[in-house]
Amino acid sequence: MSLNPLLADWDTPFGAPPFDLIEAGHVLPALEIAMAEKMAEIRAIADATGPATFDSVIAPLERSGAALAKVGRVFWTLSSAHGDAGIRAIEAEVSERMSVHGTAIAHDPALFARVAAVWQARELAGLTAEQLRLVDNVYHGFINDGAGLEPADKARFAAIDARLAALSVAFGQNVMGAVGDWSLVADEAEVDGLPQAVRDAAGARAATEGLAGRYRFTLDRGDFEAVTTFATNRELRETMWRAFTQRCDGDAYDNNPLVAEIVALRRERAALLGHATYADYKLVDSMAASPGAAHALLMRLWAPARAKAIAETATLQLLADRDGVTIAPWDWRFYAEQVRREEYALDAAAVRALLRVEAVRAAAFDVAGRLYGLRFVARPDVPVYHPDVAAWDVRDAAGEAVGLLYTDYFARPTKHGGAWMGSLRVQERMDGPVLPIVYTVANFSKAPVAADSRLSLDEARTLFHEFGHALHALLSNVTYPSLAGTAVARDFVEFPSKFMEHWIVAPEVLRGFGMDDAMIAAIGAGDGFGQGFSTVELTGSSIVDLALHRATEPVDAPAFEAAMLAELQMPDAIVLRHRLPHFTHVFDGGYAAAYYSYLWAEVLDEDAFDSFAEPGRLFDRGLAERFRDEVLARGDSRDPMLSFVAFRGRGPDEAPLLRQRGLVG
Structure with a gap:
């Protein structure tokens, strides 16, 4: 153990992972030891002879697996953000072994009996609201992982989970291979x-x-x-x-067979648990609560978005007529840019020239300082997993440590596509304060001199979006680790990140990049053109994902997608933002049957931001502190709707979203 840095006590600043010492060869040996350690802890809980209580069952479960959590978080960080050949070679094995390990714990009858006993007696046990939330989460987590099944069904459930873990890795590696080649x-x-x-x-x-x-x-x-x-x-x-x-669609990295198998296995898994479809299973603990409610929101957006997109296409065609061109999908963005220039005086290239990556990051830090009193201090002494990564010591207004943040913005062959946030350690205070370690990742183009790298306005939004996730994790203030930060319902987790996007287009922030009032006004006016297009792209992907996971028969991915687009009457010049063969959110991520979450969360975010949109309130510290206390700090320590209502004073209203996207008259 002393020779394996994944198992050692880390004496680095903040107890951060010693990335400079970690190699792929350390992972499997560390994983084996850490799994054995956790299994011993589980056996002690399951085999205890005393009464099953919160302190004898739930609290020890929360404490169990500390070494495994360290190993797993480091591995999946490297796998997603800097996976060299050694990491890639063991991804499938790590995924399958962790799946088998987790299922074995969930299917332990003695352990589940003790968890169920605590759950059944919870109302009379004198527990705090946070403890009650944790007990309920743990119990239903066991149920959703098949703890209540008969032995034969448990065996099939375990086989399905192991196969799904392998398929997810294969899907993601295919997408990376197609991009890399x-x-x-x-x-x-x-x-x-x-x-x-x-x-x-x-x-x-x-x-x-x-x-x-x-x-x-x-x-x-x-x-x-x-x-x-x-x-x-x-x-x-x-x-x-x-x-x-057309990535991964019938080529050497064809993902269509994987999509069909993944969907079939998910449907079978849900059926074992008594659900009509995988979507029904997945949305039980969501804010939407049912596929029908999620679908209803999407369809309320689809009709006006499609009509707006068709009108936008007609506007583009007037310009394209000059060139003798009929608008095709590869023309949409090009002619939309011409419209913004001619009708709104918005020059995206001129905007990009002012949005240096480092300046946009500094702006995000400044916004967090003005809203929440945070300071970000560079820590070059903290080990990183790639030279492009920077580490930041995060402090509050009193100078107290809040956590550690890594930022990793540039594309490279060892990194998955897209942008995301993750945690290497989550906030908790079960046995004393534990500070979070958080990272944000993107895939921006790197200039020959990194400091000269520029972003489009949409890429700047992405940086702010992922930073919003990071703030959710950094400002968490809960007792138990499994309730911390972003460990919330999938259709709530995007709320704080979408909310943060508003500040990148605020005039007060744009002026900091050297933009004059004319350019800022042009952004305000022209940025709205294309909302029909972007809403159709996003909503279409959400509808297809949800429908795919409501299907009760085997699916052929290309045929299913084509049939759905025909049913929706998808405009000819627009395609889905994510087609099924490369839809990593759904097939190599946690958004299966839940990609609608971005739009559901946007309802929450637009409504919440209306509070800040009033004159003089953009950086209102009192308002920001209430958002921090009622939303960001709470994690999953209470029902997310209660957190929204505690901040807004009422339930969410769709009207601000419809106005922002220009979908109302």
Whole structure:
């Protein structure tokens, strides 16, 4: 153990992982020891002969597996953000072994009997509200993991979970493989219209491969959106669009068979637990509570969004007529940019030129300082897993430590696509205060000099979005680790992150980048054009995901997607934001049957932000402190609707969302 850094006591600042010492070869030996340690702890709880109480069952369960939590969190951080060949080679094995281990604990009849005994006596046990919430969560967690099944069904349930774990890894690795194997090399004449920062980044990538004077583009979303928005070369736009939207669809990394098997296994798993569909199972503990409620919200958005998108397309066609072009999907962003320039004087390239990555991060830190009194101090002495990663000591207004934050923004071949936030340690205070260690990850294009890297306005929103998740974890203030920070219902977890996005487009923040009033006004006016398009992209993906997981028969992914788009009458010039073969949120993440959560959370966020939108209240500290205390600090220590109502004074209202997206007259 002394030779394995994953099992050692970490004497680094904040007790952060010693990434400079950790290698792939440490993982499996550490995993074996940590699993054995946790299983011994579980056996002690299950085999105890005294009364089953909160202190003898639930609290020890919360304390169990500390070493395994360390190993698992470090491994999955590396797997997602910096997976070298050694990490990739063991992903499937780690995933399957952890699945088998977790299922074995959930299916232990003696352990479940003691958990059930605590749950049955909970109302008379003199527990706090937070303890009652934890007992309920633990009990229903066991039920959802098959603890109440008969032995034969438990065996099948365990086999399904192990297979799903392997399929999830395979799906994600296919997406990474498809992205990593593809590139588009262009000549000077082909990149006309692209912002200089985009050209510089693509030129630097080409130069590293001996292609000086040319430009290499990847399938990272930043490259995709830059090329389809700015490139005057229509053929280049189409090539990029087709490659991006057809990833893992019938190619060498075909994910369609995996989608069919994953959906079938999820449906069988739900049926074993007595649910009609996987969506019914997944949404039991959500704010929506049922697939029907989630679907109803999506359809209330779909009709006006589709009508708005069709009207927007007609506006684009008037411009495209000048070029003799009929709007196709690879033209949408390009001509939308022309509309914003001509009708709203909004020049996205000029905006991008002012949004340096470091400046946007500094703006996010400044907003958190003005709202919550936080300070972020660079800690170059903290080990990181890649040179692009920066570590930040987070302090409150009194100078007290709040936690540690890593920021990791640039795309690289060892990183999964997209953007996300994760935790290497969660806040708790069971046996004294434990501070959180949090990271945010994105895939922005890196300039030859990293400090010169620029972001689009949407990418700046992404940075603020993930920072919102980080604040949710950093400002957590609960007793028990499984209730901390972002461990909330899936359709609530996106609320604090969507909420944070508002500040990046606030005039007070935009002025800090050197934008004048004319540019800020143009952003305010022009940023709304395309809301129909973006709502259709997002809502369409949500509807397809939900329908897929409400299906009761085997599905063929391409046919199912095509049939759904026909039923929805998807506009010809728009595709889903995430097509099924590369929908990692759903097949290599936690959003199965729950991608609607982004829109559900947007209802909450737009309504909550209305409080700050009143004149002079954008940085109202009293209001911010109430949001911190009632939403961010609470984690899952109470029903999330109670947290929203405690802040807003009433239940959520959809009207602000409809206004913001321009879906009402």
